[in-house]
Amino acid sequence: xxxxxxxxxxxxxxxxxxxxxxxxxxxxxxxxxxxxxxxxxxxxxxxxxxxxxxxxxxxxxxxxxxxxxxxxxxxxxxxxxxxxxxxxxxxxxxxxxxxxxxxxxxxxxxxxxxxxxxxxxxxxxxxxxxxxxxxxxxxxxxxxxxxxxxxxxxxxxxxxxxxxxxxxxxxxxxxxxxxxxxxxxxxxxxxxxxxxxxxxxxxxxxxxxxxxxxxxxxxxxxxxxxxxxxxxxxxxxxxxxxxxxxxxxxxxxxxxxxxxxxxxxxxxxxxxxxxxxxxxxxxxxxxxxxxxxxxxxxxxxxxxxxx
Numbered sequence: 001x002x003x004x005x006x007x008x009x010x011x012x013x014x015x016x017x018x019x020x021x022x023x024x025x026x027x028x029x030x031x032x033x034x035x036x037x038x039x040x041x042x043x044x045x046x047x048x049x050x051x052x053x054x055x056x057x058x059x060x061x062x063x064x065x066x067x068x069x070x071x072x073x074x075x076x077x078x079x080x081x082x083x084x085x086x087x088x089x090x091x092x093x094x095x096x097x098x099x100x101x102x103x104x105x106x107x108x109x110x111x112x113x114x115x116x117x118x119x120x121x122x123x124x125x126x127x128x129x130x131x132x133x134x135x136x137x138x139x140x141x142x143x144x145x146x147x148x149x150x151x152x153x154x155x156x157x158x159x160x161x162x163x164x165x166x167x168x169x170x171x172x173x174x175x176x177x178x179x180x181x182x183x184x185x186x187x188x189x190x191x192x193x194x195x196x197x198x199x200x201x202x203x204x205x206x207x208x209x210x211x212x213x214x215x216x217x218x219x220x221x222x223x224x225x226x227x228x229x230x231x232x233x234x235x236x237x238x239x240x241x242x243x244x245x246x247x248x249x250x251x252x253x254x255x256x257x258x259x260x261x262x263x264x265x266x267x268x269x270x271x272x273x274x275x276x277x278x279x280x281x282x283x284x285x286x287x288x289x290x291x292x293x294x295x296x297x298x299x300x301x302x303x304x305x306x307x
Contacts, residue, residue, distance in 0.1 A: 009301050011293045017095035019292040024090025027285035028082050033075035034277035035082075037062040039142040041270035042238045045262050059273035078141030080157040081134050089131035093123040093184065094289065097192050116193045124188030128181045133173035135180060137161060139241045168245055176241040179251035183233040190229045191278075195222035195286060212287055219286035223279035231274055232267035 011019070028035075037059045044056055056062035066074045100119040105111045111119075128135075137160045144153045154160035164172040198218040201207075208214040240254045248254040258266045 020095035021091035024086030
């Protein structure tokens, strides 16, 4: 990212890689209930796993309903898979963004918008290759509703991996891979490129210094832009990943079914929790990421030059 002062030691690719994964986990811990509410709202309207009779109204109404009917722990269904996902996913798509940007600009200091977009698309697609199974399990857990007889779809994270692989084959763990690649290419571009540009402009015109208020402002703008752009693909991805075998023949079929049965508004189901989640996730992640990078770089500098 931009904003390194000449006197500061630039963080290494390794620091960015592990810093991004750690920051992603911190952001997930803080915002996971919002993400779970978003998933429940997105799948509402389907007749899957006994969820047809459940009616959620708004993000906070969804959270309240889940706490009342399933207990507070239901808000963190899939957290283990979510943290596994961030360590493999955020590390690649965010941690390698600067390196990929430098690759496309061939080391030039001035990165064009095209170079930034290409870097965002590349790391977003690469991340899906590593993290798709964790994303499938996370979505399945978040969509899981405890039935009246106490039966649950999966009994634990490892049981979910095993059950999906056994019942749906290894391909089941990669279900929705193409819509996820599409979504994450879009999300990564909107998120990282917007953050990069907003932060760059703030520093260029001396509106703020390279510190927490600057990172907060850039992250909020990135979250808002990302939600608008990515919501339709995100809803299709969630529906398709959560579907039973044979429910949809493809992600395109899922999108067409949604359009014909529920109309265009279906593609923006869960928009407010998506914005609340993405906005807050971006703020927590980018602020944490910048501080972690700075702390790890200083620690490295002290280690290499103790005197």
